[in-house]
Amino acid sequence: MKVAIIGATGYSGAELFRLLQAHPHVDRCDVYSSSQDGVHLSESFPHVGAVDGAVLHKLDIEALAKYDAVFFATPPGVSGEWAPALVDRGVKVIDLSGDFRLKDGAVYERWYGREAAPAAYLKRAVYGLTEWNRDAVREAELLSNPGCYPTATLLGLAPLVKERLIEEDSIIVDAKSGVSGAGRKAGLGTHFSEVNENVKIYKVNAHQHIPEIEQMLGTWNGAMKPITFSTHLIPMTRGIMSTIYAKVKQPFSLNDLIDLYKTSYEDASFVRIRQPGKFPATKEVYGSNYCDIGLAYDERTGRVTVVSVIDNLMKGAAGQAVQNFNLMMGWDEVEGLCFLPTYP
């Protein structure tokens, strides 16, 4: 099995490289970049060491067409341009960017502010929220890996929405991310002195993950209404916590709610549900592919609170990409991902 990573000099690409190096079925993992050619990946990331074959190449469609699978860990716009030609040549593509997540090109153009990929490929792309789309993922040629916030939020909401337990117009999501979520490139907003000892809200009512979350909620329950979704940058490297509030249609007990989640995720190796009164913290999934979920129900307000945490570079990006790649190749989805989080 020969695979390539485009964007290996970025955070998600480097995390993919780490996972694929240790993957039991991957013989060769080549690395590509738009800015470096003939330079070893360790020049960008000394932590990878002198691994054989990790010399960066410039993008070249003929060379890329020879791989069994190609991962795009690139900014918006890159896979939209390159992936269709690879799919046409029989290469399995796994895209970590947002280019193929939204089925309606006009919606993509409105939220991302750039031209959408060709409509035929938006239609063909399979949305890789693995736990809720396994059958389609197995058949996918073009896999669109979910965004980090949507992964945490949708895994947290799925049982409530699918079972029609909450008021369709009542969802409020308060989400927080570590700084690696913004990628490796330098920027004023991610300087140490801007981020340290600080909490910043950003993209209020304008985050590109709003239509992605709403699209999936709408496939689970066509009556769903727009959500309120706020994102915050907080002074840590990795991790997302998505705290979700919604009003229930009928009162129920916390134990029943937790049982529903446990049943919904009984076949999910990477989703762990906390006991009543226990809530997950981002460090409890750090460096792993787990999504941990805690639940509360307030009888006074009739609101449920769902707390969902992931590592943005793992379940929110590279880990879920490998989970989807495994299914696309006909392997067990946990291959190469069976390790506990690092702690502390």
Ligand SMILES: NC(=O)C1=CN([C@@H]2O[C@H](COP(=O)(O)OP(=O)(O)OC[C@H]3O[C@@H](n4cnc5c(N)ncnc54)[C@H](OP(=O)(O)O)[C@@H]3O)[C@@H](O)[C@H]2O)C=CC1
């Ligand atoms: N960081 C995260 O937590 C998550 C990120 N994502 C998505 O994954 C993608 C990558 O994110 P992230 O790793 O954070 O980003 P980084 O900024 O860390 O890395 C981006 C990579 O893309 C490469 N690149 C830039 N421009 C081009 C181009 N025109 N052609 C080919 N390669 C290019 C860069 O390398 P070079 O300049 O050398 O080409 C670099 O390797 C993004 O779409 C992001 O939205 C999704 C979920 C979570």
Ligand SMILES: CC(=O)N[C@@H](CCC(=O)OP(=O)(O)O)C(=O)O
């Ligand atoms: C902290 C931070 O800045 N996070 C990024 C998440 C990037 C991402 O996953 O965006 P895509 O949809 O393009 O893949 C953000 O909020 O935009």
